[in-house]
């Protein structure tokens with residue numbers, strides 16, 4: 331009997347929790363040779379999510395909930411779930427039922443064939459705005475160009491089944507500026523992409539907006555490649571050469587032909603251009619410096635306030651003890 335933990339990060343999801351559990355149960359109870367457990371991670375919700383989770387875990391033996399001490403973001407919430415998961419594999423799903431539960435049996439099928447990381451690949455981004463789609467395109471294109479050591483999976487998100495080998499590997503990566511999508515790729519192992527259609531949100535509203543996504547993309551870029559820094563070096567060299575060539579041209583014109591080089595337009599263009607490039611380079615260095623700043627403090631990725639009604643203290647959270655007792659009778 332394989333034991334699988336379903337991890338569900340929840341932030342202000344009071345409307346969907348009651349829908350989520352039965353919807354997923356309906357599918358997993360059909361899978362006879364697997365035992366399922368749920369870990370809901372309440373990521374510092376401001377609505378009634380925690381109360382809903384308390385009710386759910388009281389009503390069902392197979393439900394555990396972790397409640398973080400504040401909103402740490404989905405990336406950290408997922409890590410909390412991963413740290414506490416037990417069993418042979420983990421499935422990560424959004425609480426809003428955008429990830430179709432009927433795909434679970436297919437994921438398990440491939441997992442049993444020997445794949446360690448069966449990830450859902452969204453086949454249409456149709457429900458998304460043009461802006462979001464274009465930004466995603468740019469992001470993937472840039473990452474593809476820049477990250478030479480491994481390839482970022484396209485249109486693959488957090489909906490996936492991970493073998494315990496991947497889980498153990500992910501637990502080693504304790505950076506707190508987390509770009510989980512990249513970390514999944516980084517750990518490697520055998521990956522299988524299965525297509526799925528993103529469903530409309532069951533209820534509630536998305537917490538992602540343009541800036542949140544932009545920040546995530548920046549985080550992804552700065553934590554997985556230093557290519558932008560290299561790019562700036564090349565840009566610097568190129569501009570210096572161009573400047574040199576232009577200087578020779580201007581001098582030649584002045585000395586040989588006595589051309590009174592027109593001053594203001596050229597000067598102001600060059601100045602503004604260089605100013606722009608310099609600010610850009612500084613900004614890029616700043617992004618990396620920011621990453622170092624955050625990582626150098628070695629703060630924990632999340633703090634847990636409560637597990638199934640038990641109030642946790644800091645020390646218990648830091649020690650990766652054998653935690654989820656739900657599988658052990």
Ligand code: UDP
Nearest residue numbers: 339340341373403404407424425536537538
């Ligand atoms: N989420 C979270 N912490 C956050 C934001 C989101 O745990 O700070 C969870 C949220 O409850 C949901 C999942 O992450 O289960 C995806 O969020 P959402 O549906 O808002 O994003 P979208 O599907 O629009 O990308």
Ligand code: MG
Nearest residue numbers: 424426428536
């Ligand atoms: Mg969603």
